[in-house]
Amino acid sequence: MASVLFLGACGKSGNSTNPTSSGNTPVAAANVSIENFAFSPATVHVKIGGSVTWTNKDATPHTATDLGGAFDSGSLAVDQTFKKTFATAGTYTYHCTIHSMMANATVVVGN
Numbered sequence: 001m002a003s004v005l006f007l008g009a010c011g012k013s014g015n016s017t018n019p020t021s022s023g024n025t026p027v028a029a030a031n032v033s034i035e036n037f038a039f040s041p042a043t044v045h046v047k048i049g050g051s052v053t054w055t056n057k058d059a060t061p062h063t064a065t066d067l068g069g070a071f072d073s074g075s076l077a078v079d080q081t082f083k084k085t086f087a088t089a090g091t092y093t094y095h096c097t098i099h100s101m102m103a104n105a106t107v108v109v110g111n
Contacts, residue, residue, distance in 0.1 A: 026050065026110055034062045034076070034096075039105035051085040052107055062102065066094045 023045070030044035035057040044052055054064045056076040064073040064082055070092055073082035086092070086109040096102035 026108075029053070030107075031055065032064070032105070033057050034064070034102075037062075037099055037102055039064070039094075039096075039102065042104070043106045043108065045108045045110070046086055048089050048109055048111060049085065049087060050109065051083055053081055053083040055079065055081045061098060062096045063098055064094050064105075065097045066092050068092065072097075 026045045026047040028047055028050045030046050030050070030052045032044060032052060032054045033040045034054055037058065039054075046052060054073060054076065056062050056078055059078055061075040061077055063075060064071070064084075066072065071084045071094070073084075075098070076082055084107075086107065089110045090108075092107040092109070094105050094107070
């Protein structure tokens, strides 16, 4: 019985400390994995002044490039990261300039 209670407590604790939730509540920092030719999660919500870090987990290079020109990671090799801090509220739609099928990912910035 004690094991069941312990496991339940561990599960609850792990969920409440996830700072990179892909939910609609803005967080101070979010992480996006580039994996299997996709951005995961495809949409993140960060606070004004918050940041997003992209990490390429594929064996091929990728970019995270805003369609409006607000940011461009350049070519990211495997396990390379790119971090962007967002000072202005808005929705930033980005894609990979190398792989056209990797499109329509978004960063939503607000309070």
